[in-house]
Amino acid sequence: MDKKQALHAYIKEELLKRIKSGEYKVGEKIPTEHELCQTFNTSRTTIRTALNQLTLEGYLTRQQGSGTFVADKKVKQTLSNTVHRYSDQVKVQGKKPEISLLSISVIPADDVLQETLPVHTNDPIQRIERVRKANDEPTQYEISFIPWSIAPGITQHHAETSLYRTLKETFHIHVAKTTEHIEITLADERLSTHLKCEPGLPCFYIETVAEDSTGKKVEYSRSYFRGDKTNFMIERNYPHREEE
Amino acid sequence: MDKKQALHAYIKEELLKRIKSGEYKVGEKIPTEHELCQTFNTSRTTIRTALNQLTLEGYLTRQQGSGTFVADKKVKQTLSNTVHRYSDQVKVQGKKPEISLLSISVIPADDVLQETLPVHTNDPIQRIERVRKANDEPTQYEISFIPWSIAPGITQHHAETSLYRTLKETFHIHVAKTTEHIEITLADERLSTHLKCEPGLPCFYIETVAEDSTGKKVEYSRSYFRGDKTNFMIERNYPHREEE
Numbered sequence: 009m010d011k012k013q014a015l016h017a018y019i020k021e022e023l024l025k026r027i028k029s030g031e032y033k034v035g036e037k038i039p040t041e042h043e044l045c046q047t048f049n050t051s052r053t054t055i056r057t058a059l060n061q062l063t064l065e066g067y068l069t070r071q072q073g074s075g076t077f078v079a080d081k082k083v084k085q086t087l088s089n090t091v092h093r094y095s096d097q098v099k100v101q102g103k104k105p106e107i108s109l110l111s112i113s114v115i116p117a118d119d120v121l122q123e124t125l126p127v128h129t130n131d132p133i134q135r136i137e138r139v140r141k142a143n144d145e146p147t148q149y150e151i152s153f154i155p156w157s158i159a160p161g162i163t164q165h166h167a168e169t170s171l172y173r174t175l176k177e178t179f180h181i182h183v184a185k186t187t188e189h190i191e192i193t194l195a196d197e198r199l200s201t202h203l204k205c206e207p208g209l210p211c212f213y214i215e216t217v218a219e220d221s222t223g224k225k226v227e228y229s230r231s232y233f234r235g236d237k238t239n240f241m242i243e244r245n246y247p248h249r250e251e252e
Numbered sequence: 253m254d255k256k257q258a259l260h261a262y263i264k265e266e267l268l269k270r271i272k273s274g275e276y277k278v279g280e281k282i283p284t285e286h287e288l289c290q291t292f293n294t295s296r297t298t299i300r301t302a303l304n305q306l307t308l309e310g311y312l313t314r315q316q317g318s319g320t321f322v323a324d325k326k327v328k329q330t331l332s333n334t335v336h337r338y339s340d341q342v343k344v345q346g347k348k349p350e351i352s353l354l355s356i357s358v359i360p361a362d363d364v365l366q367e368t369l370p371v372h373t374n375d376p377i378q379r380i381e382r383v384r385k386a387n388d389e390p391t392q393y394e395i396s397f398i399p400w401s402i403a404p405g406i407t408q409h410h411a412e413t414s415l416y417r418t419l420k421e422t423f424h425i426h427v428a429k430t431t432e433h434i435e436i437t438l439a440d441e442r443l444s445t446h447l448k449c450e451p452g453l454p455c456f457y458i459e460t461v462a463e464d465s466t467g468k469k470v471e472y473s474r475s476y477f478r479g480d481k482t483n484f485m486i487e488r489n490y491p492h493r494e495e496e
Contacts, residue, residue, distance in 0.1 A: 017440045029363065065437055082435070119273065188486040191326065192436060192454045192479030193309055196261040210436045210454035210479065235436030235454065242432040242486065 019048055020058040027067050027078055037075045038068070066236025082239040103142040109167045110137040110202075114156065124217060124228045125155055132156035136167050139202055147237060149202040152229040159226070172218070175226060184221040190214050192235065203234050210235040263292050264302040271311050271322055281319045282312070310480025326483040347386040353411045354381040354446075358400065368461060368472045369399055376400040380411050383446055391481060393446040396473040403470070416462070419470060428465040434458050436479065447478050454479040 026032045039047065044055045059076060062068045069079045116130040127133065133153050140148040152171055154162060159179040166174040175181040193213040200207040212233040220226050270276045283291065288299045303320060306312045313323045360374040371377065377397050384392040396415055398406060403423040410418040419425040437457040444451040456477040464470050 017442050020440065025364065061438055061440065065435075120269070183490060185487065185489050188484075188488075190434075190456075190484040190486070191309075191482070192456065194305055194454075196264065196305065198261055210438075212436065238435070240432075240434040242434070243429070244432075245429050246427060 015048075015050060016054045016057040016061075019044075019050070019054065020061055022048075023058060023062060024067060027062075032078045034078050034080055036078050038078060040075065064236065066234075082237050104144070106141040106144070107168050108139045108141065109164050110139060112136050112162065112164065112167060117155075121153055121228065125153065125225050127155050127157070134159070134162050136162065136171070138167060145237070146203045146234075148231055148233050149199060150229055150231040152227055154227050171227065181220050181226055183218045183226065185219045185223075186216055187219075188214055188216045193232070195232075195234075199232055203232065205234055205236075212238055212240070259292075259294055260298045260301040260305075263288075263294070263298065264305055266292075267302060267306060268311060271306075276322045278322050278324055280322050282322060284319065308480065310478075323480075326481050348388070350385040350388070351412045352383045352385065353408050354383060356380050356406065356408065356411060361399075365397055365472065369397065369469050371399050371401070378403070378406050380406065380415070382411060389481070390447050390478075392475055392477050393443060394473055394475040396471060398471050415471065425464050425470055427462045427470065429463045429467075430460055431463075432458050432460045437476070439476075439478075443476055447476065449478055449480075456482055456484070 023032075023038070032038050038044075041052055041055050041059070044059075045052055048055065059068060059070070063070055063076075066082060067079055068076050070076045113135050114132045115135050117125070117127040117133050121127060121133055122129060125133070133155055136152040136154070138150050138152070139146050140150065154171070154175075159175055159181065162171070162174065166178065172183050175183060191213045192210050195203060195205055195207055195209045195211050197207050199211065200209065203209075203211070205211075212231075212235060214229075214231045214233070216227075216229045216231065217225055218227040218229075267276075267282070276282050282288075285296055285299050285303070288303075289296055292299065303312060303314070307314055307320075310326060311323055312320050314320045357379050358376045359379050361369070361371040361377050365371060365377055366373060369377070377399055380396040380398070382394050382396070383390050384394065398415070398419075403419055403425065406415070406418065410422065416427050419427060435457045436454050439447060439449055439451055439453045439455050441451050443455065444453065447453075447455070449455075456475075456479060458475045458477070460471075460473045460475065461469055462471040462473075
């Protein structure tokens with residue numbers, strides 16, 4: 009690793025510290041490239057590399073002609089729709105939550121759905137496509153699949169409030185367990201349209217399977233979150249055991 | 253969204269299905285660009301866009317001059333070092349686990365560490381820098397911080413087996429709770445050296461704080477995982493409650 013490479017990583021780290029500590033505040037303009045060159049006694053290229061990375065990671069936003077600003081904080085989310093509902097999570101952070109329904113349709117079960125849900129070929133599945141927003145900014149694009157046999161006739165109103173709540177209150181199904189798989193994917197054009205970002209932006213991709221208390225699979229979903237705007241929190245407790 | 257954009261997303265999806273279903277097997281060469289053009293009746297540009305995205309996401313690898321192959325499966329990991337130890341997780345997938353210690357040093361607590369751990373300015377903190385591997389391929393780069401006052405004198409042997417086990421067996425500290433924050437970051441040069449990837453690759457970045465049963469914070473760590481090689485699984489059970 010040569011010295012120049014180490015240097016811009018150091019500068020990135022240093023700027024990140026200033027953002028996280030609040031020395032540089034949300035919405036505030038940070039020093040110009042020229043000023044940063046002088047502060048760190050380094051070249052414009054090095055400074056730009058650090059600023060570009062912080063921009064791609066969602067800590068800074070650059071506005072053509074007017075400079076570089078500290079971006080709005082990432083939306084913190086706990087991983088799980090059940091424990092803390094989306095709207096509660098977002099409200100706590102002082103933002104306005106909203107769920108927009110893009111479409112509800114009934115589709116025949118394909119191979120993937122048959123492997124995942126307790127259905128046979130061509131059984132009817134409700135496909136519910138939604139975007140979640142915080143302060144009018146999209147944070148999550150989600151496609152849920154719920155077999156017709158499990159919860160027939162899900163409505164727009166159900167989809168725009170909470171599907172898990174609907175399962176419980178309307179269909180008396182208690183989601184007792186979820187299994188989530190998390191990967192990183194790059195936004196394709198469709199996703200970038202829904203999440204209002206550039207194509208190619210790294211995003212979280214989460215597949216979730218929800219089961220009722222008998223182990224029957226009741227919902228399968230695919231969710232996408234902007235990587236530059238999302239911070240997931242996972243809390244876990246471990247019982248004391250002799251063997252680990 | 254124009255039709256051409258939709259098309260490569262469709263082709264990507266279709267190829268992904270073939271990989272996930274095992275129609276295209278791990279290590280196998282997939283059809284050439286030319287053949288795929290004919291199969292999907294589309295242009296080379298469209299096929300290339302789909303292949304490039306799948307390569308960046310870690311499903312395919314391209315070998316100069318010899319073609320495009322199905323990449324080795326992503327390393328599945330449960331989120332949490334305690335419940336299932338790294339080595340057990342990796343072994344289950346038929347891979348050889350290994351932890352390489354890069355460095356152990358004692359550093360004075362800085363602002364960030366003071367905010368996170370129960371220490372004062374300049375208190376000695378052990379900084380343990382490690383790379384985890386599966387079949388000799390690096391999967392995780394990790395820096396752990398453990399106050400000297402909590403577990404003095406952590407050794408190379410401790411670091412190369414399990415820190416949580418060391419805390420328990422040598423220092424009688426039971427990790428009772430962890431809080432993890434997950435974000436996406438881009439590999440800088442240092443990280444790309446440790447994870448043997450291109451700079452700029454999207455990676456998972458996880459900060460973990462571990463507490464003992466009295467709520468005292470005993471360890472803070474920063475971990476980085478290659479985005480193209482990692483699939484996290486989170487299982488959760490929800491007690492039945494009337495109010496949600």
